[in-house]
Amino acid sequence: MLTPRQRVILRQIVSPPYIYRWAGLLTTLALMTGVTFVVLSDVGSREVLATGAAPAVSTGPAGRPVRSAADAPALGMPGMARPAITPSLLTVTDSSVDRPAVALTFDDGPTPQYTPQVLDLLAEYNVKATFCTIGNQSVAHPELMQRIIAEGHRLCDHTMTHDATVGQNPHDLMSRQLGTSRTTIAGSVDPPATIDYFRAPEGAWTPALDQVAAETGMRPLGWSVDTLDWTQPGTAAIVNSVKQGMHPGAIVLFHDGGGPREQTVEAVRQLLPWIQEQGYQTVFPS
Ligand SMILES: [Zn+2]
Structure with a gap:
């Protein structure tokens, strides 16, 4: 037999309001744990990228209007990705002088x-x-x-x-x-x-x-x-x-x-x- 106090406790635990509150609390805790884990993982990977070899980044200027829509090759400057501009673009280089x-x-x-x-x-x-x-x-x-x-x-x-x-x-x-x-x-x-x-x-x-x-x-x-x-x-x-x-x-x-x-x-x-x-x-x- 349960004592009156035990009955009260049992009713509080199994009654719907308390079940929902417990469920809500547990779900919130789970979500916070998950978000914290993702954020920490992201920071970690960025640190790896920053200290490792930098990925190739286009340093080209804003794209110029494309005069013709045909398949246009990039300009082809070494190490520089240029926007496609014209179907028959030539590279302008002069290796004899170290100026652009x-x-x-x-x-x-x-x-x-x-x-x-x-x-x-x-x-x-x-x-x-x-x-x-x-x-x-x-x-x-x-x-x-x-x-x-x-x-x-x-x-x-x-x-x-x-x-x-x-x-x-x-x-x-x-x-x-x-x-x-x-x-x-x-x-x-x-x-x-x-x-x-x-x-x-x-x-x-x-x-x-x-x-x-x-x-x-x-x-x-x-x-x-x-x-x-x-x-x-x-x-x-x-x-x-x-x-x-x-x-x-x-x-x-x-x-x-x-x-x-x-x-x-x-x-x-x-x-x-x-x-x-x-x-x-x-x-x-x-
Ligand atoms: Zn002309």
């Missing part, structure tokens, strides 16, 4: 209005650039082509007529077109220049165009910093796009033709000293 290298490119010329101004500025700062010229304009302005070569710059094939659909053509036609533009641009100077690069107008690359350019002896030349100068956004906007987008290995896209380019010329006037102050050396894409 960048390349400046000027498209859609030559034009009597702007190309000489750009060349004057490049000469003033002893900077070499690559000019992606249009075949018909190269023939129309051989004196400008001659000056580009004479002053140590390089040429790039930008098709005969700035044909942005060339990459859609059948292989044979595409091959003839690039062969003609390359020969024409090369032959616009005396002796004929070497044309190592091809740049698709409007960045309208196709895998077939890449292949034909290579078959024709030219390396597809992409870019990683698009100044959008052809939209005439204002000199300050062009300057800022370069200052914000510049990075070791950058290929910068300007235009010295195709429309009014006073803003481009003024931006280049402001940017050349800045580029040198930043410690960059200007090289040709390689």
Whole structure:
């Protein structure tokens, strides 16, 4: 027989309210124990990571707008993961000098209005650039082509007529077109220049165009910093796009033709000293 006191105790233990309170207390304790264990485990693993070999971390700049959605390789700078930018991006390197290298490119010329101004500025700062010229304009302005070569710059094939659909053509036609533009641009100077690069107008690359350019002896030349100068956004906007987008290995896209380019010329006037102050050396894409 239970005493009255024992009955009270028994009733308190087995009565529902107490069962729920005990269950709640035990569940809370279990959860707190679990959380404490997880937190301590995490801290431990972080300490291991911090003292061990650091994982590879991308130090690249913010991604630039992708001009073409095709499969784009990264820039390929050693030890640096770069965002995919353009299908045919080349690496800009010059191992002979221990300074970060960048390349400046000027498209859609030559034009009597702007190309000489750009060349004057490049000469003033002893900077070499690559000019992606249009075949018909190269023939129309051989004196400008001659000056580009004479002053140590390089040429790039930008098709005969700035044909942005060339990459859609059948292989044979595409091959003839690039062969003609390359020969024409090369032959616009005396002796004929070497044309190592091809740049698709409007960045309208196709895998077939890449292949034909290579078959024709030219390396597809992409870019990683698009100044959008052809939209005439204002000199300050062009300057800022370069200052914000510049990075070791950058290929910068300007235009010295195709429309009014006073803003481009003024931006280049402001940017050349800045580029040198930043410690960059200007090289040709390689
Ligand atoms: Zn162009």
